[in-house]
Amino acid sequence: MEKEIKSIIQQIGEDSSREGLLKTPARVKRAWKEIAAGYEMDPDAIIQGALFEAEGKEMIIVNDIDFYSTCEHHMLPFFGKAYIAYIPGTKIVGLSKLARVVEAFARRLQVQERMTAQIADCLQKNLEAEGVAVVLRAQHLCMMMRGVQKQNSYAVTSEMLGAFKNNSKTRSEFLTLMRD
Ligand SMILES: [Zn+2]
Incomplete structure (x- = not known):
């Protein structure tokens, strides 16, 4: 290299x-x-290693998870914050693991849309949750440093699964709480 x-x-x-x-x-x-350390991380194993029995069905939200990733079209950084929520099925996961799952998918060549879906799918599959919501808000250096010059624009992507997709009340509860 x-x-x-x-x-x-x-x-x-x-x-x-x-x-x-x-x-x-x-x-x-x-x-x-x-x-590029994410290629050697196993997001499924990160979740599976820290599962506990759920005691309720209340929404669990973790806001403002910092991430740094690299856009696969230009190999320039995009970075920002992740907002994650889920409604437990029978299991919950240690909160710090959510940030580690974000990191495992961020530290690769990525597109923001795919990374959003990958995080949501990984949580849904391993937690067997009633619903998962993931929002990523990021700035892309390939837009900021090059001709496009959209200096202060953010790209926002979201993936809503289960209850967050099917129930507008659940979805708006999350969207309200993630702004606080
Ligand atoms: Zn790019």
């Missing part, structure tokens, strides 16, 4: 032998190990 990164540095018009750039290929390679 270092060879290819050195080649990219040269092709964009830089001098790859300049002192500040000498160790850049090695640093970029190390950075990508973290940026």
Whole structure:
């Protein structure tokens, strides 16, 4: 990978032998190990390892989960916050695991729409929940840094499953609580 990164540095018009750039290929390679660490994470196992018996059917919401991902069209970052809710079936999961599932899907080459659906499907499947809702709100550097120049626009995507899809009262309860 270092060879290819050195080649990219040269092709964009830089001098790859300049002192500040000498160790850049090695640093970029190390950075990508973290940026793409999701490929080695198993989101199903993260949930399965922290399941508990549910004691009620109340909506569980976790707001403002920070995430950093990479758009697969330009290999530039998109980042923002995830809002997740579910209504338990028979099981609940440790709250910190929701952030880890987001991370497992974020640290890959992604499109925001697919990442939203993947998080929701993973929770629905492993929790056998009565409903799952996932909203992602993100800024995309490929839009902000390039010609489009939509500096302060956010892309918002949502996936509603089960009760959140079928029951408008449940859905609006979530949408109200996620704004607080
Ligand atoms: Zn892009």
